[in-house]
Amino acid sequence: MDGNTYDVVVLGAGPAGENVADRVVRGGLSAAVVERELVGGECAYWACMPTKALLRSAAALRAARQVPGAREAVTSGLDVAAVLGRRDSFASHWNDDGQVGWLDSAGIALHRGQGRFVSAKVVEVTGGDGVPVTLTARHAVVVATGSSALLPDVPGLREAAPWTSREAAAASAVPGRLAIIGGGVVASEMATAFAALGSSVTMLARGGVLPRAEPFAGERVTEALREAGVSVRLGVEAASVHRDQGGTVHITTTGGERVEADEVLVAIGRTPNTQDIGLGAVGLPPGAWLPVDDTLRVVGEDGAPIGDGWLYAAGDVNRRALLTHQGKYQARAVGDVIVARAKGEAVEDGRWGRHVATADERAVPQVVFTEPEIASVGLTAAAATAAGVRIRVVDHDLGAVAGSALHADGYRGHARMVVDEDRKVIVGCTLAGPDVAELLHAATIAVVGEVPLDRLWHAVPSFPTVSEVWLRLLEAYGR
Numbered sequence: 001m002d003g004n005t006y007d008v009v010v011l012g013a014g015p016a017g018e019n020v021a022d023r024v025v026r027g028g029l030s031a032a033v034v035e036r037e038l039v040g041g042e043c044a045y046w047a048c049m050p051t052k053a054l055l056r057s058a059a060a061l062r063a064a065r066q067v068p069g070a071r072e073a074v075t076s077g078l079d080v081a082a083v084l085g086r087r088d089s090f091a092s093h094w095n096d097d098g099q100v101g102w103l104d105s106a107g108i109a110l111h112r113g114q115g116r117f118v119s120a121k122v123v124e125v126t127g128g129d130g131v132p133v134t135l136t137a138r139h140a141v142v143v144a145t146g147s148s149a150l151l152p153d154v155p156g157l158r159e160a161a162p163w164t165s166r167e168a169a170a171a172s173a174v175p176g177r178l179a180i181i182g183g184g185v186v187a188s189e190m191a192t193a194f195a196a197l198g199s200s201v202t203m204l205a206r207g208g209v210l211p212r213a214e215p216f217a218g219e220r221v222t223e224a225l226r227e228a229g230v231s232v233r234l235g236v237e238a239a240s241v242h243r244d245q246g247g248t249v250h251i252t253t254t255g256g257e258r259v260e261a262d263e264v265l266v267a268i269g270r271t272p273n274t275q276d277i278g279l280g281a282v283g284l285p286p287g288a289w290l291p292v293d294d295t296l297r298v299v300g301e302d303g304a305p306i307g308d309g310w311l312y313a314a315g316d317v318n319r320r321a322l323l324t325h326q327g328k329y330q331a332r333a334v335g336d337v338i339v340a341r342a343k344g345e346a347v348e349d350g351r352w353g354r355h356v357a358t359a360d361e362r363a364v365p366q367v368v369f370t371e372p373e374i375a376s377v378g379l380t381a382a383a384a385t386a387a388g389v390r391i392r393v394v395d396h397d398l399g400a401v402a403g404s405a406l407h408a409d410g411y412r413g414h415a416r417m418v419v420d421e422d423r424k425v426i427v428g429c430t431l432a433g434p435d436v437a438e439l440l441h442a443a444t445i446a447v448v449g450e451v452p453l454d455r456l457w458h459a460v461p462s463f464p465t466v467s468e469v470w471l472r473l474l475e476a477y478g479r
């Protein structure tokens with residue numbers, strides 16, 4: 001390190017940025033990260049961790065109620081204060097001392113403030129004292145600034161001070177009535193959480209519930225939400241919003257329906273945090289997602305890397321897969337390829353090579369922590385067909401497996417595998433049911449490993465586990 005010159009400068013200390021910095025330092029280079037809020041990013045304080053903490057207690061209670069013997073021991077409902085308290089601790093009480101300590105121990109320099117490009121490889125950081133500090137990168141700058149909630153242009157919405165996922169994740173009280181605009185992952189999880197915490201929830205799901213998943217997933221989540229008392233309005237869109245002086249939010253839908261709520265949560269997708277990072281100074285349009293090549297170098301309109309290839313993007317901001325685990329996976333590839341290029345070592349950029357994030361293309365796992373959980377990896381049947389893959393779809397009733405029946409009385413679930421008929425490998429799998437999250441990694445390995453179906457017959461699931469669904473799926477496929 002020489003003054004404010006580092007081998008690598010990383011903009012954003014979320015899961016992607018932290019991991020890039022870690023990899024380059026492990027590879028023998030110096031690194032600085034620039035962070036304007038809390039080290040750890042969205043995931044740690046306002047997204048993955050607090051939302052899953054909000055959901056977990058109700059899931060545990062539901063599980064106990066599904067097993068006689070345990071059911072009788074449950075003598076009251078959720079302790080909301082305890083749930084919120086546990087959530088606070090999983091959000092580290094919105095204090096990043098622990099993460100800063102980790103950066104320190106890993107030998108990564110931290111500059112607090114808003115980072116903006118002033119020219120190629122040069123970033124200016126403006127912190128709380130308003131005095132700018134200039135950082136220069138010898139080899140690379142990595143943009144890992146993440147994304148923020150997108151707000152639609154609905155008349156009156158902004159003035160009504162809507163919640164985004166941040167306010168929902170960090171809520172200090174449970175609203176009596178919560179309206180949710182959106183039907184995707186955030187909307188479905190937060191409807192599940194707040195209904196369990198006692199809110200009367202109305203969901204306006206213009207495009208349906210979990211529309212990108214296999215259709216049975218959205219249907220089952222819709223059914224469960226309705227059983228939990230949520231009013232799920234499918235195909236319904238907000239036309240105008242107004243918060244009156246008493247604090248009540250009034251939503252009028254395009255169909256003329258009226259919905260009243262104490263809070264309205266907007267969950268319609270994300271926008272990249274690239275509006276105010278000085279992209280113009282390096283020839284890129286502000287506010288845009290950052291497209292990248294296979295080794296995650298930012299590319300221009302011509303598809304070629306910017307400059308001499310010094311600019312990279314990892315995590316949400318490149319829009320490949322808006323998930324923490326995929327951002328961290330990309331970060332490992334980015335960190336390692338920057339080190340390889342800096343040292344003049346060979347770059348392994350072939351498919352599934354060390355320096356690329358091939359899994360982003362067709363092997364992304366995701367768990368939606370609704371009731372039931374939806375765990376999926378790879379392509380849905382519709383996506384595989386659209387991609388020109390000749391497929392066969394195999395379905396099985398997850399509740400008909402001995403392990404499921406033991407797991408919970410009345411276990412309801414469904415499993416689907418999508419087989420590439422030309423290659424005889426699984427290209428997608430979706431599981432819907434209680435506690436299926438932990439089953440997903442087997443499917444991910446089958447998809448990434450492109451394990452032939454005739455070999456999968458030799459991967460014998462233990463009896464009596466829910467995993468026996470794998471055997472049933474193979475039997476349904478035939479050998």
Ligand SMILES: Cc1cc2nc3c(=O)[nH]c(=O)nc-3n(C[C@H](O)[C@H](O)[C@H](O)COP(=O)(O)OP(=O)(O)OC[C@H]3O[C@@H](n4cnc5c(N)ncnc54)[C@H](O)[C@@H]3O)c2cc1C
Pocket residue numbers: 011012013014015016017034035036037038039040041042043044046047048049051052113114115116144145146147165169186273276277314315316317321322323324325326327
């Ligand atoms: C409600 C919700 C729940 C989610 N749950 C899950 C889940 O269960 N599992 C999962 O895998 N994913 C989940 N996600 C997605 C996950 O949160 C993101 O994919 C992940 O946080 C992206 O990591 P990142 O490092 O790219 O960006 P971020 O986590 O957004 O971090 C970016 C960091 O950059 C900083 N920054 C931005 N601009 C600048 C600048 N100019 N200068 C300095 N610093 C800057 C920000 O302050 C932030 O700290 C969830 C998302 C939401 C909204």
Ligand SMILES: NC(=O)c1ccc[n+]([C@@H]2O[C@H](COP(=O)([O-])OP(=O)(O)OC[C@H]3O[C@@H](n4cnc5c(N)ncnc54)[C@H](O)[C@@H]3O)[C@@H](O)[C@H]2O)c1
Pocket residue numbers: 152181182183184185186187189204205206207208210211237238267268269270321322323366367368369
């Ligand atoms: N468990 C998890 O892995 C998890 C949990 C939460 C969020 N996330 C990540 O965060 C990202 C953001 O989640 P999200 O739910 O905000 O986005 P999303 O893309 O999952 O869903 C957005 C939904 O809003 C709908 N929509 C879009 N514009 C609309 C409008 N104007 N009015 C009404 N509906 C509209 C879309 O049809 C879609 O169903 C996701 O991409 C996801 O990867 C992951």
